[in-house]
Amino acid sequence: MRFISGALERLRSAIPDLSRPKRIEEALDQLHQRNEALENKIDALLRNGTATLGAASLGAKYAKNVVNNEGRIRVAFLIHNFEAWWSLRSVYFRMLTDDSFDPIVFSLPRKFPGSVDFIDEDKVHERLAAEGVHSIRLNDSDPFRDLDRLRSFEFDAIFRQSQWAPDIPPAFDSLNLSFAHQYYVPYEVTTISDHGLDFVSTYHHQLCARVFVASELSKSIAESKDIYRGARMTVSGHPKVPEIIRASPSWPIDTGNATRVIWSAHHAIDTGWNNYGVFPLVFEELLKLATRRTDIDVLFSPHPALLTRIQEMTGSERADYDAFFENWEALPNTAVLEDGRYLGPFQASDLLIIDGLSFLTEYQLNEKPVIHLSRPDRSEPNRFGELVFAGTHELPVARVCDLENMIDGILSGEIEQKLDAQRRLKALLTEKSDPAGEIINALKADLRPASSK
Structure with missing residues (x-):
């Protein structure tokens, strides 16, 4: 953040005419003061590692990894619905043991039907912790600042839990996540009604690099409502099946x-x-x-x-x-x-x-x-x-x-x-015996340079 102060000072010296209008000078002073206050807040957060990142060691790890992840595929898991965590759990834990990946979990607030506000990020965070998963908490009063934090990790891939945009803050809309490849594992094993095929016609699905589906029959059914006619669907089996x-x-x-x-x-x-x-x-x-x-x-x-x-x-x-x-x-x-x-x-x-x-x-x-x-x-x-x-x-x-x-x-x-x-x-x-492995191999094929495979 110190670069902002330096930029302001360079702006003053480079354009001396700005000192003439007093209003502009006062505005620059106010901006300088606000920048200092913001820097102090950030310094306080960094001194208190539990404020946003959880354990201090976790914060140190992520601070290092933002700069260098040793060429690994960095993957974000945006979790707002712990009840559906089982669709992604085995994918995440397999990535933890694979040197090709750098998976990071984030806990988000949610607004399910009936709710007025986005709530329950604390519960999601706590339940993930009980499963041995340390999540970075995205619960800022301004979710777009959380989006900036997410972008700072320079992710290669992002998994969001569902296609239902109203369930999560607008900052995490699919278009706002397009700085990385988006992948989708449906939270349900498969849809059983045509009314459940909304996921193939939503904007989230259309922006995903791949949508992983449970079976060839699942793909065949969904293709009828898919603008890509199934071209971005991969039959992987569903990771929740072996979990159950x-x-x-x-x-x-x-x-x-x-x-x-x-x-x-x-x-x-x-x-x-x-x-x-x-x-x-x-x-x-x-x-x-x-x-x-x-x-x-x-x-x-x-x-x-x-x-x-x-x-x-x-x-x-x-x-x-x-x-x-x-x-x-x-x-x-x-x-x-x-x-x-x-x-x-x-x-x-x-x-x-x-x-x-x-x-x-x-x-x-x-x-x-x-x-x-x-x-x-x-x-x-x-x-x-x-x-x-x-x-x-x-x-x-x-x-x-x-x-x-x-x-x-x-x-x-x-x-x-x-x-x-x-x-x-x-x-x-159960035709696919290792759905998590299928998904991981698909990401490697998409995101790792051929020379490093």
Whole structure:
């Protein structure tokens, strides 16, 4: 920053006529004073390494690496949605052990549907830290200053977590990130409805060097809405698939019950998008079931955007939901999963109850039964969605009172589990055995000079 002061002094001496108009002289003095104040603030931040970069050693590392990264491919991971971290986690950790890469993670605030402000950067940062990931915190009151900080690293590649521009500060819009090659791994394993194909027609997708997809069928479906007709899509497999299959079981409810159920609820509870969410139509019935069946653990896993939508509600509707959560959390056999760590509960549970969307596919990778609570106005599945739904037990929301009987029937074996359909789905999604390796090799092919490969 000292160069700004020097430039001002050189400007004064080089153009002496500027000393004549007093207003210009005063303006230059004010700018000089503001520059000194800014330098003092930056010096204070650098003295206190935890203010922005976390540990002092981490700050020292990054300060050095901004100048010289020894020819490695420098990659930024912009993380605002910890719940979807599992789509990129193995890519990041593999890069850490590969001398070709210099991966750096940044935590961002987010604004999911229902939120008024950008929030939760602190939670993202803390949850990443719990996973052993040190993130640089981009939480400035002026996000464009954070963008300047990001640019200072001279990245070769950037991974952003989703195509939904309103979810993150405008400073990190795809156009503003075009100083580096942008890559995209979808946060969901694959889209199951044509309404989920927005990702191939957004500006973010169109500016990406590559979009990595789970299978040839995923690519074939998406090509119809892609202006490049699939030319920038790479079939890598999805990195989340092996994460789900290999996860260690964990369960947050300590009752000793033999039966464990996950209930997942999407945020699309109104009309106009994919119309999969049924939470307002079923939450009372699920509370009654959990209260009545103390022999069954029920872990509620709401979409994070469902929670933000509820938090912004008012009146009797908000009061009803507040009462639900209070009563739910008071039961000994229930809990709410809010930290995004769902892979362990997937392994430890026996059955999933869900309206949509991503878990419909993901839970079947462990070959366990899925009850799909469906709305009559939901969007129609695409070809991949048909494969997904073939492995589920559909229960129209109008018949939610039959849920308990369906659970008992499936777990007792009276209702046959749809294992054949689930195994076909799993086989399709595991054709690529090492998705993270496929993605890393693609970046090497794109970004490393041929002489250094």
